[in-house]
Amino acid sequence: MSGTLGDPVRHFADCREAGADLVGGKAYGLGHLTALGLPVPPGFALTTDAYREHLAAAGLLERVAALADGAVEPAAQAIAAREIEELFLASSLSGALQDAVHTAYRELGDEIPVAVRSSADAEDTADASFAGQQESYLWVRGAEAVTVHVRRCWASLFTPQAIAYRADRGIRSAEVAMGVVIQQMIPASVAGVMMTLDPVTGDRSQVTIEAAYGLGLGVVSGEVTPDRFAIDKVALCVRERVARDKRIAFAFDPDAGEVRPREVAQGDRERLCVHDDELLALTRIGKDLERELGVPQDVEWALGPGEPGAREVHLLQTRPETVWTKKARAPIAPAGSSPMERMIVTMRTPVRLRG
Amino acid sequence: MHVTESRFASPFDVETPAGAENWESLYPYYLRFSEGNRAYDDSTMWFRDALHHMELLQPFDTITFEAWGQSLSAYNGRVFAVPPAHGIDQRVLNGYLYVRPVPIDDEAVVAERVEHFLERAGFYFENWDDLYARWQQKMEKCIGELRAIEVPALPKLEDRAVVTEARGITTGFRLMRAYDAIIGSIFEAYQYHFEMLNLGYGAYLNLFEFCRKAFPRIRDETIVQLVAGTELLMFGPDDKLRELARLAVEADIQERVLAGASDPQGTVRALRDEPAAERWVQAFDEAQDPWFQFSSGTGLYHHERSWIDDLTVPWSALTGYVEKLLAGEDIDRPTQEVRDRRDRLTAEYRQLLTDEADRDAFDQNVGLARTVAAYIEDHNFFVEHRHHTVFWAKMREVGDRLVEGGFLEDREEVFMLSRWEIGEALYDLVMGWSVGAPRPGATHWRELIAERRGILTALSAWTPPPALGPVPEEISEAFTVMLWGITTDRVRTWLNGSADGDAVSGVPASPGVREGLARVIRTAAELPEVQPGEILVCPITAPAWGPVFGSIQAAVSDIGGVMSHAAIIAREYGMPAVVGTGNGTTAIRTGDRVRVDGDTGQITVLERA
Numbered sequence: 001m002s003g004t005l006g007d008p009v010r011h012f013a014d015c016r017e018a019g020a021d022l023v024g025g026k027a028y029g030l031g032h033l034t035a036l037g038l039p040v041p042p043g044f045a046l047t048t049d050a051y052r053e054h055l056a057a058a059g060l061l062e063r064v065a066a067l068a069d070g071a072v073e074p075a076a077q078a079i080a081a082r083e084i085e086e087l088f089l090a091s092s093l094s095g096a097l098q099d100a101v102h103t104a105y106r107e108l109g110d111e112i113p114v115a116v117r118s119s120a121d122a123e124d125t126a127d128a129s130f131a132g133q134q135e136s137y138l139w140v141r142g143a144e145a146v147t148v149h150v151r152r153c154w155a156s157l158f159t160p161q162a163i164a165y166r167a168d169r170g171i172r173s174a175e176v177a178m179g180v181v182i183q184q185m186i187p188a189s190v191a192g193v194m195m196t197l198d199p200v201t202g203d204r205s206q207v208t209i210e211a212a213y214g215l216g217l218g219v220v221s222g223e224v225t226p227d228r229f230a231i232d233k234v235a236l237c238v239r240e241r242v243a244r245d246k247r248i249a250f251a252f253d254p255d256a257g258e259v260r261p262r263e264v265a266q267g268d269r270e271r272l273c274v275h276d277d278e279l280l281a282l283t284r285i286g287k288d289l290e291r292e293l294g295v296p297q298d299v300e301w302a303l304g305p306g307e308p309g310a311r312e313v314h315l316l317q318t319r320p321e322t323v324w325t326k327k328a329r330a331p332i333a334p335a336g337s338s339p340m341e342r343m344i345v346t347m348r349t350p351v352r353l354r355g
Numbered sequence: 356m357h358v359t360e361s362r363f364a365s366p367f368d369v370e371t372p373a374g375a376e377n378w379e380s381l382y383p384y385y386l387r388f389s390e391g392n393r394a395y396d397d398s399t400m401w402f403r404d405a406l407h408h409m410e411l412l413q414p415f416d417t418i419t420f421e422a423w424g425q426s427l428s429a430y431n432g433r434v435f436a437v438p439p440a441h442g443i444d445q446r447v448l449n450g451y452l453y454v455r456p457v458p459i460d461d462e463a464v465v466a467e468r469v470e471h472f473l474e475r476a477g478f479y480f481e482n483w484d485d486l487y488a489r490w491q492q493k494m495e496k497c498i499g500e501l502r503a504i505e506v507p508a509l510p511k512l513e514d515r516a517v518v519t520e521a522r523g524i525t526t527g528f529r530l531m532r533a534y535d536a537i538i539g540s541i542f543e544a545y546q547y548h549f550e551m552l553n554l555g556y557g558a559y560l561n562l563f564e565f566c567r568k569a570f571p572r573i574r575d576e577t578i579v580q581l582v583a584g585t586e587l588l589m590f591g592p593d594d595k596l597r598e599l600a601r602l603a604v605e606a607d608i609q610e611r612v613l614a615g616a617s618d619p620q621g622t623v624r625a626l627r628d629e630p631a632a633e634r635w636v637q638a639f640d641e642a643q644d645p646w647f648q649f650s651s652g653t654g655l656y657h658h659e660r661s662w663i664d665d666l667t668v669p670w671s672a673l674t675g676y677v678e679k680l681l682a683g684e685d686i687d688r689p690t691q692e693v694r695d696r697r698d699r700l701t702a703e704y705r706q707l708l709t710d711e712a713d714r715d716a717f718d719q720n721v722g723l724a725r726t727v728a729a730y731i732e733d734h735n736f737f738v739e740h741r742h743h744t745v746f747w748a749k750m751r752e753v754g755d756r757l758v759e760g761g762f763l764e765d766r767e768e769v770f771m772l773s774r775w776e777i778g779e780a781l782y783d784l785v786m787g788w789s790v791g792a793p794r795p796g797a798t799h800w801r802e803l804i805a806e807r808r809g810i811l812t813a814l815s816a817w818t819p820p821p822a823l824g825p826v827p828e829e830i831s832e833a834f835t836v837m838l839w840g841i842t843t844d845r846v847r848t849w850l851n852g853s854a855d856g857d858a859v860s861g862v863p864a865s866p867g868v869r870e871g872l873a874r875v876i877r878t879a880a881e882l883p884e885v886q887p888g889e890i891l892v893c894p895i896t897a898p899a900w901g902p903v904f905g906s907i908q909a910a911v912s913d914i915g916g917v918m919s920h921a922a923i924i925a926r927e928y929g930m931p932a933v934v935g936t937g938n939g940t941t942a943i944r945t946g947d948r949v950r951v952d953g954d955t956g957q958i959t960v961l962e963r964a
Contacts, residue, residue: 201571204707234570234703235577237866237954276868329709332568333716339723340473340480342716343557346564348439348465350831353400353846 008050009100012183015045022047024119024179029318036292038285040315043183044104045119050097051154051177058091061174068163068173077163088155093147101150101182102143108184113139113252115316116149118156119179138215138259139185139252146182153180186314187252188302190273191216192226195321196233196286197296202324204296206239207231207283211274213264214249216300216316223261224248227273231283238279243272275309282313289318296321362825363850365397366448369823374813378449381414381807383773386421386447400846401446401453402822405914406839407655408452409894411815414807415750415770415777418538419655419743420445420452422545428457430549431834435479436471437553440832450811451819454839456832479554483726487551490730494547494737501540501745506533506752508759509788527785530756534781537749538774544742548734555727556834562720569708569717576864576922576953581701582724583926584694588733590927592649592662593905595642596669597686600676602635609677616674616883619666645741651879653895654739657770659879661744671883675906678887686905689929753777760784762796763804771804821849848937859943861911861936863956864922869909869931870961873947875940890951892943904928909951911939911958925953933958 015023015031023031027045034040055061064084071080093101108114118135135156137149156162157178166173192211197204210219210226218224224247230240246269248261274282282301289297299318303311333342366388371378379387388396408420428442441457459465479486507526516522559582566578603612608631615622623639626632643663651668652659662669676686701721708714754766762780763769769777780796787794826846835841874889876882885891887906895914904910910925910932925932931953933939939958943949946964 198572203570203572205570205704206572230572232572232574232577232954234700234707235574235580235866239572239574239954241955331710331712332565333713335712337716339558339561339716339719340477342565342720343476343561344438344469344472346560347437347557347833348831349564349833350439350829351836351842352829353826353841353843 006049007100008047008053008097009044009104010047011044011104012040012042018045018047022049022179024048024181025319026117026119026317027179027181028119030181030183032293033289033315033318036288038289038315039313041184041186042108043114043181044108046101046150046180046182048177048179051179054091054093054097054154057094057097060087060091063087064158065173068158068166071163072167074160074164077167078160080163081158081160084158085152085155088151089148091151093150098147101147105143105146105182108182111141113141113185114146115181115183115185116140116146116153117181117183118153119181120157120176136217138217150180150182154178183316185252186302186304186316188215188314189213189305189311191300191302191316192219192274194282194286194299194301195296196290196299197321197324198230199323202327202329204324205232205234207233207286209274209279209282212246212249213268213273214251214262215259216302217250217259218248218261220300223250229274229279231279233283233287236280236283238276241272243270245269246273274303275311277309278303278311278313285313285315293318293320295325361850363400363820363822364824366401366446366453366823367393367397369448369820372449372813372817375449375810375817377806378810378814381450381773381810382412382417382447383775386417386445388446388448396446397824399455400822400824400826401455402839402841403819404445404452404454404839405821406895407653409914410656411450411811412447412452413657413770413811414773416656417447417452418541418774422542423548424454425542426545426549427553430553432457435475435554436468437557438465438468438472443832443835448823449817449819450814453823456830456835458831476554476557479551480558480723480726483551483730487730490547490551491737494544494742497540497543497547498737498742498745501537501742501749504533504536504540504749506530506537506749506756508756509785525789527788531778531781531785534753534777537746537753541742541746544738544746548738551727551730552734553834555731556838558720558723558727559731560833562724565716565720566704569713570704574863576862576866576926577700579922580693580697580926581704581721582697582728584690584697585725585728585732586690587729588736590688591736592642592646592669593672594688595638595646596673597676597905599635599638599642600673600680600686602638603673603677604680606631606635608632608635609681612677613674616670619670623666645736648741648744649736650740650743651882654735654743657747657750657767661740661747663744664748668879668882671885672903672905675887675903679905688927690927692929693927753781757781757784757800760787760796762800764801768800768804771807772800776800822846826850859911859933859936859939859958859960861933861939861956861958863953864934865910865925865930865932865953867909867929867931867953868950869953870948870950871908873911873943873945873949873964874907875943875945877940890949892939892945892949894940904930909953910934911936911943911949911951913937913939 010018010023012030012034015027016035018031020028023045030040030043055064064087067080067084071077105114116137135153137152140146140149157176190211190213192209195208198206199208209229209231212218212224212226219226225244226246227244228242229238232239246264249264250259250261253260286297286299289299297318298321300316302314302316304314305311424443424445431437432441439459441459443454444457446453507529509526509530513526562581563575563578566573603609608626611622611626627636647662647669649662650659651661679686705714705717708717750769751766754763754769757763757769757780758766762784772780780800783794783796787796830836830841869890871888871890873892874885875892876885877894882903885903885907888908890909890911891903891907892911895912904924909930912934913936922932922934931951933951933953933956936958943958943960944964947960948962950959950961
C-alpha cells in the first residue's frame with residue numbers, strides 16, 4: 001500500500017517516513033504511534049502536496065492569494081475568509097485525487113464514520129491556534145462527505161484570524177499548506193487527554209490524565225469539566241483521582257445524524273469515569289511514546305465501548321509538550337558538590353510549621 | 356472548622372486526671388515539667404512521642420527512652436556536631452512521653468560545627484562497612500557480658516569457698532553490683548545504637564531531598580523502594596519459621612504443629628520424644644539463638660515478651676505457614692521481585708534526569724543510602740531484640756531477689772519502681788541480709804506499689820494531647836521531621852483536631868489496593884487472632900510482627916511514617932500499607948469490610964461489621 005513520493009494519500013504506517021512537512025504534524029504524530037505498534041484507529045493522510053496540487057488544478061492559486069494577501073483590515077479579512085471558503089467548497093477535486101481519497105476511504109470500511117481533521121506542521125506553536133489548524137469534523141460518513149470535509153479543512157487555513165496572523169508577520173499565503181487526516185471514528189465511551197508529566201511542577205516522573213464521557217471533544221474544547229487523575233509513571237500507581245461533575249457527553253446522535261452533547265445520567269455524573277487498570281494501560285503507552293519520541297507528550301486518547309476496566313485504549317493524536325520542555329532547568333545538585341555537603345544543606349533547611 | 360491557633364495547651368495548664376494525684380512520684384524529677392525550669396519548659400512545642408513510646412509508662416520503662424535520649428543527643432550534639440541541632444529533650448506528663456528537638460540558633464556556632472561534621476561524619480561514611488563490622492563485634496560483646504551477669508540469691512550463710520578462696524567479696528555486694536551492671540548494659544547498648552544511626556538517616560535524607568527536588572510529586576514510599584531488597588538479619592526470625600514449617604510438612608508432623616497452638620511449649624516437649632521430629636527439633640533448638648530472641652513488640656517495654664519467652668506469636672505464624680504449604684501456596688518472600696522493582700525504579704528515575712551532574716549526584720545518593728540500609732534496619736535486631744530480650748529477663752531475676760526478700764509479691768512488680776528506686780530497695784534488702792534485722796522495705800514498697808496501681812489506672816483513662824506549648828515558626832532538626840513526621844500539615848491537623856470520625860487516611864507506605872475484613876489488634880498478645888486474608892489494623896506495627904505479614908493482605912497503623920519498620924516489611928512482602936492514620940484503631944472495627952489504598956493513603960470502610 002506504500003506509495004511513491006508523489007502519492008497524495010499516505011497511510012498512517014507511512015506518515016513517519018513521509019515527514020511532518022509532507023503530511024502535517026498531526027499525521028506525522030499518528031505515523032509515529034502506528035510505527036510503534038500502538039493502538040491507533042486506522043486512517044490515512046492527504047499530503048500538503050495534494051493541497052497545492054488542488055489549488056493549481058482548480059485554478060484557485062491566484063484568487064486565494066489575491067483575497068488573503070490583499071486583506072489588511074479586519075472587516076476585509078472576514079470577507080476574504082468567507083469568499084475563500086466558498087471558493088474551496090465550490091471547487092472539485094481532480095479525478096485522480098478524488099479516486100485516491102475514495103479508494104483509501106473505502107479500504108477503511110464500508111461507509112464507516114471517520115474524523116476529518118486538519119494537519120498542519122506547526123501544531124506546537126502559537127500558529128496552531130491562530131491559523132485555525134485545529135479543525136476537526138467528526139462522524140463523517142460516505143466518500144462524498146469525506147471530500148467535502150477535506151475542502152473544509154483546507155479552507156480553514158484561511159479563517160479571519162489566520163489571515164490576520166499571517167498579515168502581521170508578512171507570511172504570504174503561497175508559503176502555507178495543509179495536510180488532512182482521515183481517521184476511523186471510535187465510538188468512545190470515555191475520552192480525554194494525557195500529559196506525560198505533571199503540568200504544575202514539571203515532574204517528569206508523573207502522568208496527568210483528564211477524562212470525560214463520550215468523545216474527547218468535550219475535554220479538548222473545555223465544555224466538560226473532566227475527571228483528573230495523577231499517575232506515578234515510574235512507580236506505576238494512581239496517586240490521585242478527582243471526580244468532577246460531568247454533566248454532558250458528546251456522542252453521535254443517529255436521529256440528528258451528527259455529534260451532539262447529551263445529558264449524562266445523574267448517577268454517573270460524579271463517578272470516576274476511568275478504571276485504574278485503564279489509567280495504568282494509558283500510562284504505559286505514554287511512557288513508551290515519550291521514550292521513543294525523546295520528549296514529554298500531549299496525547300489524545302479514547303476508550304472503546306465495554307465494561308470499565310476492560311475497554312480498549314485508542315490513541316487519536318500525540319504532540320510534544322512544550323511548556324516544561326522548553327524551560328531551562330537548573331541542576332538540582334550544585335556541580336561538584338559532595339554527598340556530605342548536600343547533607344548539610346538539607347539538614348540546615350528548616351521545616352516551617354507556621355504561616 | 357479550621358482554627359488558626361498557634362499554640363497547644365501549656366504543660367503547666369494540663370490537669371491531673373482524678374485519682375492520679377501524685378503521679379509525678381512515679382518518675383524521676385528530671386522528667387517532669389518543673390516550675391524551676393519553666394522559662395525553658397514553657398517556651399516551645401513538645402510533641403508526644405507516639406512513634407516509640409505510645410503507651411502509658413510504668414516507672415521502670417522510662418529507662419529505654421532515657422538511654423536513647425542521652426545517646427542520640429550526645430552523638431548529635433557532642434560527637435558528630437550535626438550542624439543545626441543538639442539533641443532531643445524529653446519530659447513525662449501524666450505518664451506519657453513528650454519530646455522536642457533542641458536547635459542551635461547561633462550561626463557562627465553552626466558554621467563551626469559544619470567543619471567538624473564534615474570531618475567526623477566523613478570518616479564514618481568512608482569506612483562504613485568496616486565500622487559496621489566492628490559495631491557488630493561491640494554489640495556481641497555487650498550482649499555476651501549482659502548474659503554473663505549473675506544475679507545471685509542471698510544465701511543464709513556464704514559458701515565456704517568465700518573463705519577458702521579468700522574471695523573478699525560478699526553475695527550482697529555482688530547483687531548490688533549485678534544490678535548496676537545490668538543498668539550499665541542498657542545504657543551501653545544505646546551508645547552503640549546511635550553510633551551510626553543518625554549518620555545513616557543523614558544518607559537517607561540526602562536521597563529523599565534529592566528525589567523530592569528532582570521529582571516533586573514522588574512519594575516517600577517510592578524513594579524508599581530504591582534501597583529495598585537488602586538481605587537483612589531482621590528477616591531471619593521469620594525465615595526460620597518458614598524453614599520450620601517446611602520441615603514440619605516434610606517430617607509429616609504438620610498435624611501436631613497445627614494442633615499445638617494452645618500449648619506450643621508442651622508441643623515442642625512432646626515432639627522431642629518422636630524420632631520423626633528429630634530434624635525439626637534440632638532446627639527449632641538452633642533457631643533459639645539468636646533468631647527467637649526477638650521481641651513481639653518494639654522491645655522498649657518490659658511487658659513485650661520475646662519469642663524465646665512466649666511462643667504464642669511465632670507459633671501462630673508457624674501454623675499459618677504450614678496451612679499455606681498444605682494449600683500448595685508459595686511461602687517465600689518475594690525477594691527477587693523486590694530487587695527487580697528496585698532496579699527498574701532506579702534505572703527509570705535516572706533516565707528521567709537530563710543533567711549529567713544530577714545523574715552523578717543521584718548515583719552517589721542511592722549508593723550511600725544502600726550502604727547504610729543494612730545498619731538502619733538491623734541495628735534494632737541487635738539492640739531492641741537480642742539485647743533487650745536478655746535485659747528484661749535479667750531484670751526479672753532482680754525482681755525474684757526482691758520477692759525472696761519479701762519486698763515484692765511478684766517479680767513483675769519490679770517494673771513498678773524506677774531504676775533509682777530499685778537501687779534503693781536492693782541496698783535495703785542487702786543491708787537487711789547483712790545486718791539480720793527487719794527492714795522498712797518489707798512494707799514501704801508494697802504500699803507504694805498499691806498506690807501506684809491506682810494512679811496508673813487513673814492515668815490510663817486520660818488521652819494525651821498530640822502536642823504541648825507554642826508552635827515554633829520552624830523546626831530545623833531534620834531527623835525529627837523524617838522520623839516523627841513533624842510537618843506543617845501534621846501540626847495543623849493536630850491543632851484542628853480530626854474532622855471526621857469515619858474518615859481514615861494516612862501516609863501511603865506501600866503500594867497497592869486491597870479489600871478485606873479488618874482485624875483490629877492492639878497488642879502482640881492478640882496477634883494469634885489474625886485470620887489469613889484479613890487486613891491488620893493496629894496502633895503501631897512492630898518489626899517482630901513480621902510473621903503475621905505472611906498471612907494478612909494489607910496493614911494499617913495509627914502511627915509511623917514510611918520509614919517505620921512495618922512499612923518496610925510491608926514493602927518487602929509486596930502488600931499495601933497505610934501508616935500514621937492517627938485514628939485507624941478507633942475508626943475501624945474488627946469485621947468491617949475495608950479497602951486499603953496504599954497508593955493514596957485512603958482507607959474506606961465499605962461495610963460495617
